[in-house]
Amino acid sequence: MSAADTGGSQVKSAVRTVELLEYFAGRPGMHSLAAVQEAVGYPKSSLYMLLRTLVELGWVETDATGTRYGIGVRALLVGTSYIDGDEVVAAARPTLDRLSDDTTETIHLARLDGTNVVYLATRQSQHHLRPFARVGRRLPAHSTSLGKALLATYTDDQVRGMLPPTLAALTEHTITDREALIEELHAVREQGYAVDREENTLGLRCFGIAIPYRTPARDAISCSVPVARLTPDHEQMIKDLLFDARDRLTLATRRL
Template identity: 85%
Template sequence: MGGVESGTANGGAQVKSAVRTVELLEFFAGRPGMHTLAAVQESVGYPKSSLYMLLRTLVDLGWIETDATGTRYGIGVRALLVGTSYIDGDEVVAAARPTLDRLAEDTTETIHLARLDGTDVVYLATRQSQHYLRPFTRVGRRLPAHATSLGKALLATHDDEQVRRLLPATLEAVTEHTITDRERLIDELRAIRERGWAVDREENTLGLRCFGVAIPYRTPARDAISCSVPVARLTPGHEQMIRDALLDARDRLTLATRRL
């Protein structure tokens, strides 16, 4: 605790306690609910005594919470405050609001704005469908990019070799329809580049089809928008209307973000 590790990949030094703090917060962020000290220690591998002291410090500061027994730990409310601050201060989210509102009204379906973060997409904004039967995705949710239309639209803005460096050869199967072979995914990304939109065919959620487009205000793109529709409600005409609306929204959002 408190030592310094040098020789990092970027040529700088990392403070061990700071690295461990961030890793702990990421552990809890990725695993909702409460966890015992033993379960946390098994996952992160820190010495139990050091881990306990770090957890108690984070509890005192409000970043970690404990249950009534004081023996189980979970993410604290201060993490929510920081996450909300990120969304509130993001220029793309602010610029996208009118476009997301209009797209939701035009399609009557659930609309998402997400950002590529490593091999995942993180949801930054959502507009819920007007229908009773609708998907639910919360802001802050993280999903594998290869299993979503948003992620595939963003991966398609990278060239084939960049995708190979970014993704492992075998990909996680989220559903039975998920593309798990990297080369097969790359073939689909080539088609996405040509037509300008991506589709998730129940690859993330059974019974749900999603269409996505990347926002090219930077290259490679880091943000995308999508429209999610239950398969039971999707007709060829509705699908075409959604794709056209997404492409129109992409063009409007590209103009809105051109100076960012």
């Protein structure tokens, strides 16, 4: 919904505020007023006043010149509050810790948000060679094992309604055709887990599995391993441990 579709000035202002914060959240760094105005399309004068208000409240920050803008510390505080208060994250902590210890690899818990997955919790690999990850990271669902595991809990027609016919390529291995992705989702449903074959990051393979405490699933866990360290035995162990973790998380979240 755009600000133009809202009924009153107060609602319009609220919508514009959220849209601005989402703009900054998706584009790290500092941005000029002209760049922000071009992206969001608001009148320059009202955009400037809204930005100044958000700066005063701590939701937006400026650089030393006062002419460039970026996300503020208040957004971090709200994001941290969301993670701290989430019942699934709390229930999953013991299982994530155990899975991390058993696999010695990087473990993620993520949630489907539209056509993306957002990372809610991470356990870093115990190895020197390990993937970069952070809580709050947002990635396209079609390019990750987490996202594919979650999309597989929807019907084919629902997936078609969610995703465009052509999907963005993050690497040369990313599935960019929606129908090809849907075919892979059939295999995901049959085998119970999804695989990211260097589709999001070159040199990295990930295995993901959905947590079925609701249908369609909202959350999933994954294990990421550098291809250089992945052997057939290690891969099978990871899959077995993910299924075990899924069963424990299903019990832990059954009342949520």
